[in-house]
Amino acid sequence: xxxxxxxxxxxxxxxxxxxxxxxxxxxxxxxxxxxxxxxxxxxxxxxxxxxxxxxxxxxxxxxxxxxxxxxxxxxxxxxxxxxxxxxxxxxxxxxxxxxxxxxxxxxxxxxxxxxxxxxxxxxxxxxxxxxxxxxxxxxxxxxxxxxxxxxxxxxxxxxxxxxxxxxxxxxxxxxxxxxxxxxxxxxxxxxxxxxxxxxxxxxxxxxxxxxxxxxxxxxxxxxxxxxxxxxxxxxxxxxxxxxxxxxxxxxxxxxxxxxxxxxxxxxxxxxxxxxxxxxxxxxxxxxxxxxxxxxxxxxxxxxxxxxxxxxxxxxxxxxxxxxxxxxxxxxxxxxxxxxxxxxxxxxxxxxxxxxxxxxxxxxxxxxxxxxxxxxxxxxxxxxxxxxxxxxxxxxxxxxxxxxxxxxxxxxxxxxxxxxxxxxxxxxxxxxxxxxxxxxxxxxxxxxxxxxxxxxxxxxxxxxxxxxxxxxxxxxxxxxxxxxxxxxxxxxxxxxxxxxxxxxxxxxxxxxxxxxxxxxxxxxxxxxxxxxxxxxxxxxxxxxxx
Amino acid sequence: xxxxxxxxxxxxxxxxxxxxxxxxxxxxxxxxxxxxxxxxxxxxxxxxxxxxxxxxxxxxxxxxxxxxxxxxxxxxxxxxxxxxxxxxxxxxxxxxxxxxxxxxxxxxxxxxxxxxxxxxxxxxxxxxxxxxxxxxxxxxxxxxxxxxxxxxxxxxxxxxxxxxxxxxxxxxxxxxxxxxxxxxxxxxxxxxxxxxxxxxxxxxxxxxxxxxxxxxxxxxxxxxxxxxxxxxxxxxxxxxxxxxxxxxxxxxxxxxxxxxxxxxxxxxxxxxxxxxxxxxxxxxxxxxxxxxxxxxxxxxxxxxxxxxxxxxxxxxxxxxxxxxxxxxxxxxxxxxxxxxxxxxxxxxxx
Numbered sequence: 001x002x003x004x005x006x007x008x009x010x011x012x013x014x015x016x017x018x019x020x021x022x023x024x025x026x027x028x029x030x031x032x033x034x035x036x037x038x039x040x041x042x043x044x045x046x047x048x049x050x051x052x053x054x055x056x057x058x059x060x061x062x063x064x065x066x067x068x069x070x071x072x073x074x075x076x077x078x079x080x081x082x083x084x085x086x087x088x089x090x091x092x093x094x095x096x097x098x099x100x101x102x103x104x105x106x107x108x109x110x111x112x113x114x115x116x117x118x119x120x121x122x123x124x125x126x127x128x129x130x131x132x133x134x135x136x137x138x139x140x141x142x143x144x145x146x147x148x149x150x151x152x153x154x155x156x157x158x159x160x161x162x163x164x165x166x167x168x169x170x171x172x173x174x175x176x177x178x179x180x181x182x183x184x185x186x187x188x189x190x191x192x193x194x195x196x197x198x199x200x201x202x203x204x205x206x207x208x209x210x211x212x213x214x215x216x217x218x219x220x221x222x223x224x225x226x227x228x229x230x231x232x233x234x235x236x237x238x239x240x241x242x243x244x245x246x247x248x249x250x251x252x253x254x255x256x257x258x259x260x261x262x263x264x265x266x267x268x269x270x271x272x273x274x275x276x277x278x279x280x281x282x283x284x285x286x287x288x289x290x291x292x293x294x295x296x297x298x299x300x301x302x303x304x305x306x307x308x309x310x311x312x313x314x315x316x317x318x319x320x321x322x323x324x325x326x327x328x329x330x331x332x333x334x335x336x337x338x339x340x341x342x343x344x345x346x347x348x349x350x351x352x353x354x355x356x357x358x359x360x361x362x363x364x365x366x367x368x369x370x371x372x373x374x375x376x377x378x379x380x381x382x383x384x385x386x387x388x389x390x391x392x393x394x395x396x397x398x399x400x401x402x403x404x405x406x407x408x409x410x411x412x413x414x415x416x417x418x419x420x421x422x423x424x425x426x427x428x429x430x431x432x433x434x435x436x437x438x439x440x441x442x443x444x445x446x447x448x449x450x451x452x453x454x455x456x457x458x459x460x461x462x463x464x465x466x467x468x469x470x471x472x473x474x475x476x477x478x479x480x481x482x483x484x485x486x487x488x489x490x491x492x493x494x495x496x497x498x499x500x501x502x503x504x505x506x507x508x509x510x511x512x513x514x515x516x517x518x519x520x521x522x523x524x525x526x527x528x529x530x531x532x533x534x535x536x537x538x539x540x541x542x543x544x545x
Numbered sequence: 546x547x548x549x550x551x552x553x554x555x556x557x558x559x560x561x562x563x564x565x566x567x568x569x570x571x572x573x574x575x576x577x578x579x580x581x582x583x584x585x586x587x588x589x590x591x592x593x594x595x596x597x598x599x600x601x602x603x604x605x606x607x608x609x610x611x612x613x614x615x616x617x618x619x620x621x622x623x624x625x626x627x628x629x630x631x632x633x634x635x636x637x638x639x640x641x642x643x644x645x646x647x648x649x650x651x652x653x654x655x656x657x658x659x660x661x662x663x664x665x666x667x668x669x670x671x672x673x674x675x676x677x678x679x680x681x682x683x684x685x686x687x688x689x690x691x692x693x694x695x696x697x698x699x700x701x702x703x704x705x706x707x708x709x710x711x712x713x714x715x716x717x718x719x720x721x722x723x724x725x726x727x728x729x730x731x732x733x734x735x736x737x738x739x740x741x742x743x744x745x746x747x748x749x750x751x752x753x754x755x756x757x758x759x760x761x762x763x764x765x766x767x768x769x770x771x772x773x774x775x776x777x778x779x780x781x782x783x784x785x786x787x788x789x790x791x792x793x794x795x796x797x798x799x800x801x802x803x804x805x806x807x808x809x810x811x812x813x814x815x816x817x818x819x820x821x822x823x824x825x826x827x828x829x830x831x832x833x834x835x836x837x838x839x840x841x842x843x844x845x846x847x848x849x850x851x852x853x854x855x856x857x858x859x860x861x862x863x864x865x866x867x868x869x870x871x872x873x874x875x876x877x878x879x880x881x882x883x884x885x886x887x888x889x890x891x892x893x894x895x
């Protein structure tokens with residue numbers, strides 16, 4: 001450090017206070033190296049990249065409001081007689097958990113608002129995660145090097161659903177108590193150990209006095225702790241891998257094009273946090289969510305009609321409702337398949353999504369890095385699988401609300417249940433093929449657009465009377481965008497006999513892999529994209545489309 | 546695995562990624578490179594830029610005012626004040642005021658920041674190079690060598706006794722944690738098999754808290770009952786109630802199809818467990834004409850005139866029936882406990 005460097009900016013006096021603080025911090029934390037790498041980090045821009053932000057911000061909102069709620073909530077199941085200001089329940093016996101929830105709602109100023117923000121944010125959180133995950137799925141953003149980050153995200157979704165369930169179970173109201181009772185039944189259905197698990201979970205017989213305090217610890221400490229760790233890892237990996245981007249002029253696998261984190265995304269993403277928080281706060285002012293005072297305290301011999309879990313548990317509710325009541329009794333034991341099978345299918349449906357990146361790269365043999373996003377239409381099989389999965393999810397959601405559909409639309413509940421049962425098997429298959437065909441159709445349209453140009457809507461009459469529509473050739477940027485994607489070929493098992501005439505052993509897994517690979521990239525899964533020769537033949541020809 | 550498949554299915558990547566030099570002439574599909582930046586109005590017109598500045602400042606000011614409104618609402622509005630707001634209906638004035646002011650104060654900050662970023666901050670797109678995620682072969686070789694050095698220095702490969710006992714210790718030590726969980730709850734034993742019902746116990750009407758007489762139960766009505774001696778004060782009230790809750794219906798004896806069920810009834814008065822055999826919801830919807838009951842949780846439907854067998858839905862077996870009669874004083878009483886466990890099925894149920 002020579003003397004004349006400091007002379008350039010300010011000859012006398014100290015550096016500004018902010019700079020001095022930054023110097024102090026750098027000497028201890030090394031923030032300048034961090035800033036050098038990240039301050040002007042480039043992020044690409046697209047509306048769909050915002051979905052994950054909604055999930056992130058609603059998680060932060062949940063933590064903020066959740067900490068506030070713990071200041072007032074008593075996670076205890078001892079019986080108290082309510083004497084708060086909500087008149088209809090005065091003098092009624094209830095658990096302390098329920099009484100303190102009423103206290104938050106009616107006697108703490110702003111308590112109801114924070115409760116509602118907490119609950120709405122949880123609903124938005126899971127929805128945002130699911131939609132974000134669909135975005136990543138349909139654009140192939142889960143491919144190498146991002147498979148692990150996909151798994152982190154998947155675990156966040158899975159844990160988020162359970163933490164939501166535990167959270168809305170805490171007030172010990174009639175609705176949530178019914179949800180816990182359902183959980184007891186589900187745990188009891190586990191072969192061999194189910195009864196023991198249930199007694200350990202509830203500290204004895206249902207409902208006992210342990211489940212709310214235990215859920216409380218899991219809900220506010222255990223699961224959020226794990227989720228916070230996963231979330232940090234998720235974000236670090238996003239920064240480390242750099243964001244994916246859509247193909248376009250100047251954009252390639254080797255660069256990332258967009259605007260710098262500071263100041264553009266500091267303002268945009270930072271501002272968006274306030275937008276999400278503001279919208280959820282307004283929702284909480286306008287729309288009531290989980291009005292526990294209307295349900296009353298939990299009693300195991302009472303229930304309300306229209307008992308529904310929060311939406312993200314709805315598809316598991318659908319599984320449990322449409323399952324036939326199979327029970328097998330043998331040698332003094334009962335196998336409760338009617339409950340146990342849904343309990344097993346539930347994580348399998350979700351888990352399929354969790355491992356999908358590994359399945360796809362195994363089937364396609366693609367081990368290369370991918371930073372450019374796929375347009376969903378260019379990967380018809382993947383898009384079909386995703387759409388089929390969503391259709392399964394949605395039909396189960398319908399099954400979970402079969403009573404609501406029956407009463408609102410005056411339908412027979414038995415008929416709805418049967419429709420859902422059949423759709424469970426048929427609908428995903430149908431949706432898969434329809435989606436695939438739509439994708440192929442869109443690929444054809446892209447091909448036509450490249451070869452024949454854009455339809456202008458201008459009709460021209462030729463001297464001999466023929467009408468033609470004028471097509472305008474696309475700009476080079478658009479041509480590049482529509483033709484840059486890769487069209488892989490399926491994996492081949494190779495000749496059964498090698499060059500020396502020795503028979504090669506091809507295992508059944510290899511055969512299966514080749515078969516699946518043909519399903520992915522074989523005949524009928526993609527429309528050949530136009531070649532330069534085709535393009536030139538048409539454009540250099542007689543102008544006629 | 547990967548070796549028995551060729552990797553030739555994957556297309557070659559162009560060597561000149563991102564390059565615009567090869568473009569147009571020979572390949573009409575080549576990447577033309579970055580389009581020129583299109584300036585926004587704010588970039589060239591200072592008046593428009595000042596207007597954007599005012600918009601942002603306005604939004605930030607709105608946020609400040611809304612925060613003041615939040616504080617004012619908190620102080621001024623009583624917590625129990627209910628107002629009518631169309632189309633929301635009668636709602637808490639405080640919740641509405643706090644939520645809206647908080648919502649506006651937050652949203653306006655966000656909207657201001659986003660507007661600032663979109664209209665005034667540079668929107669020139671820049672490119673960053675990506676780095677390879679995987680390490681170079683040199684780095685890889687170095688790390689491997691260092692790991693091998695470390696392993697060698699630890700002598701773990703040579704001293705098998707240390708390695709094996711260490712693995713043994715690490716495998717066993719979590720067992721302590723497993724044992725610590727043992728006292729989470731008692732063992733099930735036969736607790737799920739027994740309820741409070743026993744011979745001679747009266748059926749108490751849950752609405753009136755009085756013992757039931759046969760004449761209290763009319764045909765077509767649904768009555769809920771609990772065992773005599775079950776008091777709200779007792780510490781295991783909820784657990785006992787969760788097993789003992791009864792629903793009582795009266796059906797003309799001739800309409801009862803199941804013989805055993807008819808025998809266990811008293812003059813057509815049938816007492817069934819109220820707890821659904823699916824996952825334990827209390828059953829509460831009764832259809833008088835058909836004698837069907839429906840569980841509102843998962844829609845299992847039982848025919849009470851036929852031994853409460855399942856006629857629809859996910860429940861796996863009939864509702865257990867309680868054998869009842871009338872005692873000397875004309876009150877309904879139980880002749881014993883349920884013969885089978887009530888509620889959801891479990892492994893030991895048999």
